[in-house]
Amino acid sequence: MKEEEERIQNLRSKATKLLLRKEFHDSIEAYSELISFYHNQISNTHQNLDPNILTKLKKSLCLALCNRAEAHLNLQEFPQALKDCNEAARIENTHFKTLLCKGKILLSLNQYGLALDCFKEASLDPHELENSDTLNGYLEKCIKFESLSRTGAFDISDWVLNKFQGKPPELAEYIGPIEIKKSDISGRGLFATKNVDCGTLLLVTKAVAIERAIVPQSTFQDSKEQEQLDMWKSFIDKVMESAKKCVRTRDLICKLSIGENEDHLEVPDIDLFRPEAQERGFLDKKIDKEKLLNILDVNSLVEELISAKIQGKNSDVHGIGLWILASFINHSCDPNVRRSHVGDHVIIHASRDIKACEELTFAYFDVFSPFRDREEKAKNWGFVCKCKRCNLEKGVCSNQEMMEIEMFLGKGLEMGGVVYRLEESMRRWMVKGKGKGYLRASFWQVYSEVYESERLLRKWGSKIPLMECVVDSVVDAEGSDERIVKVLMRGLKRKGHYGNGILEMEKAMKLGRGLYGKIMKKQTLKTILFQLGN
Numbered sequence: 024m025k026e027e028e029e030r031i032q033n034l035r036s037k038a039t040k041l042l043l044r045k046e047f048h049d050s051i052e053a054y055s056e057l058i059s060f061y062h063n064q065i066s067n068t069h070q071n072l073d074p075n076i077l078t079k080l081k082k083s084l085c086l087a088l089c090n091r092a093e094a095h096l097n098l099q100e101f102p103q104a105l106k107d108c109n110e111a112a113r114i115e116n117t118h119f120k121t122l123l124c125k126g127k128i129l130l131s132l133n134q135y136g137l138a139l140d141c142f143k144e145a146s147l148d149p150h151e152l153e154n155s156d157t158l159n160g161y162l163e164k165c166i167k168f169e170s171l172s173r174t175g176a177f178d179i180s181d182w183v184l185n186k187f188q189g190k191p192p193e194l195a196e197y198i199g200p201i202e203i204k205k206s207d208i209s210g211r212g213l214f215a216t217k218n219v220d221c222g223t224l225l226l227v228t229k230a231v232a233i234e235r236a237i238v239p240q241s242t243f244q245d246s247k248e249q250e251q252l253d254m255w256k257s258f259i260d261k262v263m264e265s266a267k268k269c270v271r272t273r274d275l276i277c278k279l280s281i282g283e284n285e286d287h288l289e290v291p292d293i294d295l296f297r298p299e300a301q302e303r304g305f306l307d308k309k310i311d312k313e314k315l316l317n318i319l320d321v322n323s324l325v326e327e328l329i330s331a332k333i334q335g336k337n338s339d340v341h342g343i344g345l346w347i348l349a350s351f352i353n354h355s356c357d358p359n360v361r362r363s364h365v366g367d368h369v370i371i372h373a374s375r376d377i378k379a380c381e382e383l384t385f386a387y388f389d390v391f392s393p394f395r396d397r398e399e400k401a402k403n404w405g406f407v408c409k410c411k412r413c414n415l416e417k418g419v420c421s422n423q424e425m426m427e428i429e430m431f432l433g434k435g436l437e438m439g440g441v442v443y444r445l446e447e448s449m450r451r452w453m454v455k456g457k458g459k460g461y462l463r464a465s466f467w468q469v470y471s472e473v474y475e476s477e478r479l480l481r482k483w484g485s486k487i488p489l490m491e492c493v494v495d496s497v498v499d500a501e502g503s504d505e506r507i508v509k510v511l512m513r514g515l516k517r518k519g520h521y522g523n524g525i526l527e528m529e530k531a532m533k534l535g536r537g538l539y540g541k542i543m544k545k546q547t548l549k550t551i552l553f554q555l556g557n
C-alpha cells in the first residue's frame with residue numbers, strides 16, 4: 024500500500040513538473056495515468072464506502088483533470104481540454120482553476136459569453152484574491168470581445184496609420200448580415216441579407232491556419248519557387264494538424280468545394296459557422312491528404328499583395344491561409360467587397376453600396392487588367408470566370424480594334440494616344456454605363472499614367488474625359504481601390520481641392536471607407552487619403 028502511495032506521489036509530481044516545463048504531450052500522458060488510477064480507486068471505494076477517502080480522491084481527480092485540460096489547451100486541443108474541464112466541474116462546480124481554464128478554452132473558441140460566465144463565477148472565489156489581476160484581465164478581454172462579436176464595432180485606425188506594422192489589433196470573430204445561398208456564378212456563394220452601404224463590415228473570421236515567409240524580391244527565381252513550395256508544404260501540414268485536432272474544423276473544411284460539380288454541393292446554414300454552434304453535432308468526417316490538397320488548392324487565399332505594395336507594406340512578406348467562411352465568396356472582376364488581413368483574421372467589408380440578396384464577391388487576383396490577362400489568371404485558379412464584366416468584355420475583346428489597342432500598349436504608343444483610341448472606340452461601339460467603367464478598369468494603368476502626367480494632360484486634356492468622370496465610372500464598376508483613390512487624391516491636390524473641396528473630399532472619404540471599411544476613425548482615414556495622394 025505504501026509503495027502504491029509513493030508511486031502515485033511520484034507520478035503526480037512528475038506530471039506537475041512536465042506541465043511547468045511546458046512538455047505538454049508528456050504531461051498529458053502522466054496525468055492520464057493518474058486519472059485512470061483515481062477512476063479505478065473511486066469505483067472500488069464506492070463499494071467499501073469511506074466518505075473521507077472518497078472526497079479526497081475526487082478532489083485529486085478534479086485537479087488532475089483540470090491540469091490535463093491546461094496541457095490540452097496549450098496544444099490547442101480545445102475539444103479534449105473542454106471535456107476534461109466539464110468532468111472536473113461535475114466533481115466540483117466552483118473549482119477556481121477549472122473555471123479559469125474553461126474560460127480560457129471558451130475564449131479561444133470565440134464563445135465569449137460563456138467564457139465570461141466562467142470568469143465571473145471564478146471571481147466569486149474569496150480564496151483566490153492573489154489571482155485577481157489575471158482574472159480581471161480575462162474579464163475585460165471577454166467583455167470587449169463579446170461586444171465586438173455582437174456589434175462589429177472594431178477600430179483598426181492606429182494599426183493602419185502605423186502602416187500595418189507592429190502588433191495587429193485584437194479582433195473577435197463577427198458574422199454580419201450575410202447568408203450562404205446557391206450562386207448564379209458557381210456553386211454556393213455568400214449573400215447580403217439587407218441593404219448595406221460602402222464600408223459596412225460584413226465578416227471577421229480567423230484562419231484555420233496561416234503560413235508566412237519572407238521571400239525578398241531580389242531572390243533568384245529558382246530559390247523563390249523553392250521557398251514558396253516549402254511555405255505551401257508547411258501550410259498544408261498546419262491545416263492538417265488543425266483538422267486532426269477538432270471535429271468541427273474537420274467537418275466545416277469538408278463542406279468546402281474542390282472546384283468540381285459545385286452546383287450539386289449542399290448549401291450549409293450560416294449558423295453552423297457561428298462560435299455558439301460549437302456544441303452542435305458535427306460529423307467526425309475523415310479527411311485524407313489528397314482531398315485536403317484539392318480543397319486547399321481551391322480555397323486558400325494569399326494575403327493581398329497589390330494593396331500591400333501600394334500602402335507601402337513590406338511586400339517581401341508572403342502569407343497563405345484558409346479562412347473557412349470566406350471561402351464561400353466567389354470571385355468577380357467587378358467585386359463589391361474587399362478583404363483586409365489583420366493578424367490571422369480576415370476582415371470583409373463592402374467596397375460599395377450593396378443591395379439585400381446581392382451576392383458578395385471579391386477579387387481572387389488583380390482585376391485592373393485587360394480581359395485576356397484575367398482569363399489567364401482565372402485559368403490558373405482552375406475556372407473560367409462567369410462574372411458580368413467578363414461576359415461583356417469577352418465580346419468586345421475579340422474585336423480587331425481592341426486587339427490593336429492592346430498591341431499598341433506593348434509597342435510603347437504614347438499613353439494619351441491609347442486612352443484617346445479606347446474612348447473613341449467605346450463611343451463607336453456604343454459602350455455605355457458600367458461597360459465603360461469595366462473597359463477603363465482594364466486599362467487603368469494607362470489612364471492613371473496620363474492623369475498623373477502634367478505633360479500628357481496638357482497634350483491630350485481636351486481630347487480625353489476628365490479624370491473625375493473616369494474615376495466615377497471605374498468606381499461604379501469596380502468599387503473602391505487604392506489605385507483609383509491615389510489618382511483622385513493627386514488630381515485634387517493639383518487642383519488645390521485638397522482638404523477644402525467639400526464635395527470632392529466627401530467622395531474621397533466614401534472611397535476611403537470602401538478601402539478600409541467603416542472601422543477607421545474619420546480623422547485617420549483623412550490622413551491616410553492625404554498620404555495616398557502624396
Ligand SMILES: C[S@@+](CC[C@H](N)C(=O)[O-])C[C@H]1O[C@@H](n2cnc3c(N)ncnc32)[C@H](O)[C@@H]1O
Pocket residue numbers: 206208209210211212279280282283285288321322350351352353354355404405406407408409410
Ligand atoms: C473559394 S470557392 C468559392 C465558393 C464555391 N462557389 C463553392 O460553392 O464553395 C472557389 C471556386 O468557386 C468557383 N468560382 C468562384 N468564382 C467564380 C467565377 N467568377 N466564375 C466561375 N467560377 C467561379 C470556382 O470553381 C472556384 O474554384
